[in-house]
Amino acid sequence: MDELKLIGDRTGSVPLAESAALAAARVRLQAEIAAAGTETVVPLRKGRRWAWTGAGAVGLAAAITAVVALAPVEQVGLEPPAAAADPVMVLRNAAASALKTQDTPPKPDQFVYTKTKQPDGERESWISADGTHDGLVKLADGSFFPLPGCRNGRAQVYKGDDPLEGITEPCTPRPGYRADLPTDADAMFAYLNADNADHSGEKGDYNAMGKDVVALANENYLPPAVRAALFGAAAKVPGLRAVDHAKDGAGRPGVGITWPLRPGDDLKVAKPEVIVFAADTFLYLGGNGTAVTASGVVDAVGQLP
Known part of the structure; x- marks a missing residue:
């Protein structure tokens, strides 16, 4: 031999x-x-x-x-080959890569721009960095819907894309720049598993947590430490699985990680969330149904980076 x-x-x-x-x-x-x-x-x-x-x-x-x-x-x-990747190691590597990215925090009056590829086409969003300015989302069919800023605890009410004169509602600012989120993996895991605006499922619904991770990573400006904590928290989910030959919503190949469904979930209704990272750099690409194709910080709605 x-x-x-x-x-x-x-x-x-x-x-x-x-x-x-x-x-x-x-x-x-x-x-x-x-x-x-x-x-x-x-x-x-x-x-x-x-x-x-x-x-x-x-x-x-x-x-x-x-x-x-x-x-x-x-x-x-x-770098581990995608076909034999350890899902926990992939997420830890993604966290390490996130920490190395440049951090240029937006100003409060700026907007976080994101273009995402989705099953029905492209979506563009301009989200107020501090949540107090009026943003906008452009859908794949060319239509728009407003993102009213929250000022002094009140936000403008719209009917469709038309503001209702003199009518406001209580609100809490939803900033596009998420410096408010935990920078520690354990604290982030607890946050994603708790009852708050960024958790879409019940406690212990890890597939819902996977969707929340994708949502936060897609259309928000996350400081490097927050993004690293997000992927570090994901690594703590039990039952993670690596996906061979995964592709994001734009068809870009990478290393895929999927979250477990709950016992009894109907596979015809509940689809496992897959998050995709570049196989060479472990930078975040998107989910199996979405892909971040452009992002940046701009001074006004409608501007591009």
């Missing part, structure tokens, strides 16, 4: 990381080798190649495979 070929077959075509990035993996590998009880090391060709005899060859191959497949991307410098 060619032991090095065995190791090569195990690791496939995954590129090696820089030496410094492999430090943590090297320590783990050495521990795996020691635990496996590697047999005698024999030089096959002086100065060129070594072989591990006996069961140690298989143990070493398994140890290297474990390091390549299971170590976090930010520690090892590698």
